[in-house]
Amino acid sequence: MSTLSVVIPSYNDAAMLRECLRALAAQTRQPDELIVVDNGCTDDTAQIARAAGARVVVEPVRGVLRATAAGFDAATGEIIGRLDADSRPNPDWIARVMADFRTDPTLDAVTGGGVFYGGRAFWRFVGRWGYLGGYVVSMRVVLGRTPLFGSNFALRREVWDDVRGRIHLDDPRTHDDLDITCVLDPDTSVDYDPGLLMPVSARPFDRFAEFQRRASWAFHGLGVNLREVPWLTRLRLTAAGRRRRRARRAAYEVSLRSVPASPE
Template sequence: MSTFSVVIPSYNDADMLRECLRALAVQTRAPDEVIVVDNGSTDDTSAVARAAGARVVLEPERGVLHATAAGFDAAAGEIIGRLDADSRPLPDWVELVLARFDADPTTDAVTGSGTFYGCGAFWRFVGRRLYLGGFFLFVSVFIGRTPVFGSNFAMRREVWEDVRGRIHLDDPRAHDDLDISCVLDPDTGVDYDRDLLMPVSARPFATFAGFQRRASWAFHLLGVNLREIPWHTRVLAGAAGRRRRRKRQRAASGISPRSVPASRE
């Protein structure tokens, strides 16, 4: 089985981080390393991480894209997982993620959606069906491929090394998951697993101003990437990439069409 690193960017999220690390400590398949990227926190984020046995990487340049890049660069695993400090991975999260990669050599990244805690039934529905459901549907239409969700994804190390030079580190409004999704090579096999759900906090809905800021940054970053590679080019390249992946799946030793996990790619 592949080696697995988990990267968690954190900025002043010590309390939530503590719970995330507790959830990682009881995984049915323990990660080979956990890296917490302290993105200039003024609370005890680093102390909480070290107390839980995590490796701390300091990234003073503020911004989640900078923090994610620093963590991914430092990771030693063949597969690099990405969680947020408010993620609460279920006990079999690592095991399920690795099983997807080990079952299909053409799988380059795996992602799933989320469920929200800390809110009522109405906001749980809005969060999962409209907020995250809209993210996957809307972004996939615009970039011609399935995006990855920052609180719940993993990718092969070589995929990160390929996209590292194309992400927009100089853009202070860049979301890491959206930017990575936009710059992935068309041949990258991204699997969306409907069963790979991640509990995350409902803080995106805490204030309208915060929600509006997140949305404006997302539209901004989509615009940046679509100016570099137009929509129609992305869609055609994505379709061609999926066709080539299906050929690789058929040709892969020991992989038959029936044994390949279903994917939205």
């Protein structure tokens, strides 16, 4: 049995964090470790986290990548899960994540989609199918692989150890999920599990300026990474990595078939 740490970066999101922690307390499979990263909060985020049994890690330098890195560095689990303070994981979220890794030892990271709560129905629809759906499709085209979704993913500890030195930690305009996706080794396998559907707040659509800011950060982070490894080079490397992953998966399935049945 692998161990799981859940990391939640937070900046002045105490009310939403409380609901996220309640959802985690209702999981059918509890996390082995729960970490909330206090990213310079001035509200009662830390008190709420501790009351729920979470370990609080303080990262005073503002930025979601900074906060995520601090939490991942502090995590002790073999699998590290990542949620946002406004995530509302379904009761089987952890169990499903662990099952994905348990049934496929060649899997390095898993992510899922999102559905929005709150706000207007129109924006919830646009958010799910245009914003998040467009993110997945466009990044598969540009990067040649499935992108991680920051409110809903998990990866193996060794994957984080590998990418830690390549992330753009000093860039305050970098999204953590996109930056980590961009610097993954070509052989790193990321699967999209459609059953890992995460309810998240529709607040990014409350104000156009907030949506514009998030979009500009995404384009900025993508530009930074594409200057380091150009588009066609990335596609070639990730395609070769997918072929090697398929070979590893096939070898694993052959090994399963070759194991003799135990006597009754």
